[in-house]
Amino acid sequence: MLSNILLKISYDGTNYSGFQIQPNAPTIQACLEDALSFLAKERIRVTAAGRTDAGVHAKGQVVNFKSRISVPIEKLPVALNSILPPDIRVEMAQLVEDSFHARYSAIEKTYSYQVYQAPIQSCFLRLYSLWVSNPIDWEKVEQAGKMLIGKHDFKGFAATGSSVQTSVRTMKDFQIKKEGRLTTMYFTADGFLYHMVRNIVGTLLEIGTHKRSTSDIALILERKDRSLAGPTAPPQGLFLESVLYLLS
Amino acid sequence: MLSNILLKISYDGTNYSGFQIQPNAPTIQACLEDALSFLAKERIRVTAAGRTDAGVHAKGQVVNFKSRISVPIEKLPVALNSILPPDIRVEMAQLVEDSFHARYSAIEKTYSYQVYQAPIQSCFLRLYSLWVSNPIDWEKVEQAGKMLIGKHDFKGFAATGSSVQTSVRTMKDFQIKKEGRLTTMYFTADGFLYHMVRNIVGTLLEIGTHKRSTSDIALILERKDRSLAGPTAPPQGLFLESVLYLLS
Numbered sequence: 001m002l003s004n005i006l007l008k009i010s011y012d013g014t015n016y017s018g019f020q021i022q023p024n025a026p027t028i029q030a031c032l033e034d035a036l037s038f039l040a041k042e043r044i045r046v047t048a049a050g051r052t053d054a055g056v057h058a059k060g061q062v063v064n065f066k067s068r069i070s071v072p073i074e075k076l077p078v079a080l081n082s083i084l085p086p087d088i089r090v091e092m093a094q095l096v097e098d099s100f101h102a103r104y105s106a107i108e109k110t111y112s113y114q115v116y117q118a119p120i121q122s123c124f125l126r127l128y129s130l131w132v133s134n135p136i137d138w139e140k141v142e143q144a145g146k147m148l149i150g151k152h153d154f155k156g157f158a159a160t161g162s163s164v165q166t167s168v169r170t171m172k173d174f175q176i177k178k179e180g181r182l183t184t185m186y187f188t189a190d191g192f193l194y195h196m197v198r199n200i201v202g203t204l205l206e207i208g209t210h211k212r213s214t215s216d217i218a219l220i221l222e223r224k225d226r227s228l229a230g231p232t233a234p235p236q237g238l239f240l241e242s243v244l245y246l247l248s
Numbered sequence: 249m250l251s252n253i254l255l256k257i258s259y260d261g262t263n264y265s266g267f268q269i270q271p272n273a274p275t276i277q278a279c280l281e282d283a284l285s286f287l288a289k290e291r292i293r294v295t296a297a298g299r300t301d302a303g304v305h306a307k308g309q310v311v312n313f314k315s316r317i318s319v320p321i322e323k324l325p326v327a328l329n330s331i332l333p334p335d336i337r338v339e340m341a342q343l344v345e346d347s348f349h350a351r352y353s354a355i356e357k358t359y360s361y362q363v364y365q366a367p368i369q370s371c372f373l374r375l376y377s378l379w380v381s382n383p384i385d386w387e388k389v390e391q392a393g394k395m396l397i398g399k400h401d402f403k404g405f406a407a408t409g410s411s412v413q414t415s416v417r418t419m420k421d422f423q424i425k426k427e428g429r430l431t432t433m434y435f436t437a438d439g440f441l442y443h444m445v446r447n448i449v450g451t452l453l454e455i456g457t458h459k460r461s462t463s464d465i466a467l468i469l470e471r472k473d474r475s476l477a478g479p480t481a482p483p484q485g486l487f488l489e490s491v492l493y494l495l496s
Contacts, residue, residue, distance in 0.1 A: 088371060089371045120339055122337070126260075
């Protein structure tokens with residue numbers, strides 16, 4: 001019987017050229033499909049909720065695949081983790097309805113972005129955060145970030161040239177959590193455009209370091225012009241935190 | 249003028265064969281001495297408070313060296329960090345008395361050891377903790393760890409064959425801090441024998457997983473027999489946290 005199987009996975013993206021499979025480069029998808037194909041004794045293709053870029057991490061990526069795999073679903077995480085490299089872990093496996101699609105069935109995603117603010121870079125956080133040596137006014141960042149909440153055309157924060165049907169998304173929540181010098185920003189939306197979180201972060205950090213004002217957020221949303229927004233923040237601070245589905 | 253200079257450094261030990269210089273292997277000492285020698289325009293040798301093993305990390309390693317280096321002391325961290333690889337950072341530089349010796353002048357050191365307890369290994373903590381899938385009774389570990397406090401002959405917890413004058417050390421403090429599934433044990437002593445923390449951790453974890461009883465600590469201290477203690481815990485959980493000096 002052909003089963004539709006959902007996997008929740010986490011990965012340290014440092015050593016990968018992103019999620020999506022490509023020739024002559026290590027990818028999360030290739031590792032995962034190789035491990036699954038080995039266990040299933042047939043070629044498996046997976047579909048992911050979000051195709052993270054090179055260097056981007058995931059704590060709660062979700063993929064699905066259809067297979068006649070004979071390994072019992074409850075044993076799948078342990079079986080896969082024994083084959084996968086240690087920087088990719090399968091956290092959970094679950095049988096889902098035939099119609100479930102990791103990308104199209106998702107109703108909400110949360111990304112986080114870590115910033116380490118200190119005069120000297122941290123050797124332990126260098127691969128998992130953006131280092132900023134200048135002081136950051138996090139109250140200003142929070143104020144600006146909250147302005148993103150709601151249904152907006154986020155075209156001004158998307159990579160130029162992205163070909164999506166609509167750039168209207170609903171930002172449902174923006175939160176900041178501080179732990180000493182490490183600050184994490186959480187973005188929850190019904191969907192994200194290409195480079196959207198990293199472009200927002202680049203803009204918010206310019207606001208937090210007084211290079212621009214909070215009102216720029218409204219301007220960028222209104223004008224829908226990428227050139228008005230800040231730089232794309234580097235990949236290593238970004239984490240796909242979780243994906244929400246309505247599962248029956 | 250020949251200055252005696254103290255550096256406080258941190259490093260991610262993952263990609264190094266330990267602190268101490270050795271031929272044909274990457275070491276913290278070689279990186280540091282190369283960077284210093286480049287800046288000082290003379291060959292520099294450093295002395296470290298503790299020579300950490302391959303894979304062991306440091307948040308507060310201390311080294312000293314004597315040099316006629318012309319870079320002002322307050323500019324030394326930034327100058328060195330611009331040359332050093334990103335997994336080694338100089339946190340602070342300070343002029344010290346001529347008699348100061350990073351190893352012999354130390355009066356107290358603190359090491360920490362991180363344990364990640366969960367059914368599935370963490371892809372983000374794999375290089376910075378020991379993963380234990382079985383539940384751990386941390387109250388038992390704390391109880392056993394506190395029995396180490398005081399002046400004892402720690403020979404039973406030292407690597408066999410270590411040639412030190414005396415294996416008597418004073419454990420000044422033992423603390424446990426929990427943050428979700430990550431637990432950190434802190435050991436403070438006037439000195440540590442080779443592999444002492446890792447052998448203690450290996451023993452404490454056997455106590456915490458009910459493979460042996462807390463009373464084994466007293467037995468190992470009394471019998472001074474390495475074969476009675478637990479296995480050497482792996483290096484990646486170990487951090488040299490700090491070194492204490494009486495500086496005038």
